[in-house]
Structure formats: structure tokens, C-alpha cells
Amino acid sequence: MTGRLAIDGGKPVRRLQLPYGRQQVTRQDIAAVVAVLKSDFLTTGPKIAEFEKAFADYIGVRHAVAFSSGTAALHAAVLASEPELPGKIVTSPLTFAASANCGVYVGLEPAFVDIDPKTWNLDVRAAIPSDARVVVPVHYAGTPADSAELKTSAVVVEDACHGLGAEVRGERVGGCRNSAMTAFSFHPVKHITTGEGGMLTTRSAELAEKLREIRHHGMCRDPKKYKHGQGGWYHEMQRLGFNYRVTDVQCALGLSQLKRIGSNLKRRREIVEAYRAAFAKDARLELPPEPKGMKSAWHLFPVALHLGRLAAGRARVFDALRAEGIGVHVLYIPVHLHPYYRERYGFKPGMFPKAEALYERLICLPMFHGMKDRDVKDVVTAVRKVLDAVGR
Secondary structure (H helix, E strand, O other): OOOOOOOOOOOOOOOOOEOOOOOOOOHHHHHHHHHHHOOOOOEOOHHHHHHHHHHHHHHOOOEEEEEOOHHHHHHHHHHHHOOOOOOEEEEOOOOOOHHHHHHHOOOOEEEEOOEOOOOOOEOOOOOOOOOEEEEEOEOHHHOOOOHHHOOOOOEEEEEOOOOOOOEEOOEEOOOOOOOOEEEEEOOOOOOOOOOOOEEEEEOOHHHHHHHHHHOEOOEEOOHHHOOOOOOOOOOEEOOOOOEOOOEHHHHHHHHHHHOOHHHHHHHHHHHHHHHHHHHOOOOOEEOOOOOOOEEOOOOOEEEEEOHHHEOOOHHHHHHHHHHOOEOOEOOOOOHHHOHHHHHHHOOOOOOOHHHHHHHOOEEEEOOOOOOOHHHHHHHHHHHHHHHHHHEO
């Protein structure tokens, strides 16, 4: 429990708090990890290539390169694009900071395009700065941004850390039809997990090779491309890279989890349908969009409060739901409002009013494929109870 009384001073809906997201690990997952622990390779072994191939096959793309995290994948994608400096990285304000940080790491100046209120994603029809070097459309909550609509000569890197299994006009996100690379995350609250981990997909063999070098200190191990030596022991650092390697232990877990991606997505959609059925006619809530032609992966289920219909603000609703045992969250604080971005780059409140206005109303309800029907019912009960208590 949270240690606080329920909103009415009585018994909360749940004694133990339901998290907003949580991993699901099975006996099969554990067995797959144990098998690797007993093998000859804990890292840089065969499970990495096996996971990459299985992931690429699922997405329907030629190349997948695994990384130690989704953030590492984004950083590597920007590095691989070799952006001309000075220049900008452009993304949505309504995202986790990594979507912009990945460009700042390499010396790009952060810039943002406000969201489209109809999609809650970056407005793909808005003007992109002419000095943009990299554009990162974010598939917020799992609903794709339509990269095909972007008008830019910059390198497009899709941030699909929420979007594994999402579809655009029948094609899975990550196929890179309208982007150079697409980044995914395997954090425990995502659709599949490797503990920490990430992946980049691309159609380009050249980019895939470059990405593999970047994740391993920039080392080239192809004798045909050596510049200064030969020998069975020899290898060359030809570019600046990082230790962004993923382990065989992580990839064994990812492989096992990937086998259940279909059922995981199906369960998330069932939860969404239950939420929509419960709240569709509640004028106090705006439910998340799923535009025509888009199929969301439903990493999150964010709702926006119509505060004019409530006597209390968002903070009161948030605290009351937590007190009822419902582990709601707010995702995300707009990137430009973080102190680092304000103090270093001069961003101020009011610069991206649509994203800021939505953020002020957002609350994310629990959403993970391990939720039981009774968990969903508890969320619905608690939301109705709290909104009734704080309503006019």
C-alpha cells in the first residue's frame, strides 16, 4: 500500500499497488537463460546473431543489430548517420529525453516540432528546420507517427521504443520504408524484455556493418578492409565507438520472449478494448487516438483529463489513484522543460503549447500484458471512484 487512506477515507480498491508496467518471465524464459549460463559464451556469442535474425524476420526487414539499451541504439543510429555539424536533431517534445539526447551526444542542437492533437505524435506535416540533420519521429504510447509524411532531407531515425508490433497501413513498424533506421527498446515494461537492451533495424547492409562496429568500440574485423596491418590476431579501430554490446544471456531471454510477441500484443489490445468500453462515454476523459491506417502496439494507455469537468487538478487525481492502489504514471514531462534543456538551450514554457497542454492533463493507466481481468476491473473501478469524488 501507499500508506495513505483511500480518497473516501475508507478501504482502497487494492491492498497492494498495481504497477503501471511490469515484465512477464516464464519457466521457458528462465530455462533459455540457464542454458546460456551453462554454455561457452556469455557475451559476443551465437545467441546475439540468432536473436538479431529472429527479430529481423519478425519485422520483415533485412538487418537488425542488437544493443545494450534503446538509448544506446538511438545514439548509435545518430553516429552512424555521420551528421554534418553544426546542425539540429528534431523530435517531439512529448517523449523520453533519450529521443533528443541521442543527437546532443554528438554535438547536434536539439529542436522540437509540436505534436498534432489528433495523433499525440510529432506533427509530420509541420515544417522541419532546414538545418536539421536527423529527425526522430517518436511512436508515442505505441501508435506510429507517419514517417511517410515528413518533408525533410535529413536522416530519419524512427523511435519505436514503444512500438514493437505496431503497424502502418498493414506493414510492421521497423521495416524502414521511410526511414534509415528504427530503434526499439527491451526494457522490462516493454512488449518483450532482455532486462535492458535495444535493437536497430535497417535495410542498409552498409549501415548494419557500421552499427556493429560502433557497438564494439569502433573495431573493424574484416581483413579486406584493414588499413595498416594483417595477421590472425589483428583488428583495427577505424571509428570512435562505444561498448554498447548486448550479452548472450540477454539475447537468450529476448529470443524466448519474442516467441510470445503475438499473444502479448493480443492481450494488450484486449485491455485497451476493456478500457475503451468502460470510459468511452465518460466526458471527463479523452482517450488516446489510433488514427486510421495505424495499428498501435499499446505500450502505454495514456488518458487526458478534461480538467474543466473536475473540481480538482491532475495532481489530486494522480495521488488519489495511487492511494487506491493503482500505480498510475505521467509520461512524459516534455523534453524542453527539463532544467538541462532550459538552462543550456534556452527553451521556455509556452514554446510548444500543444504538447505542454496535453502533458498537463495526462495520466497513464496500468498497461502490461500480464494484467489479469480482475486487475483491469480494479483500474476501472478506481478511476470511476476517484473521478466521482473529485468531480463537480
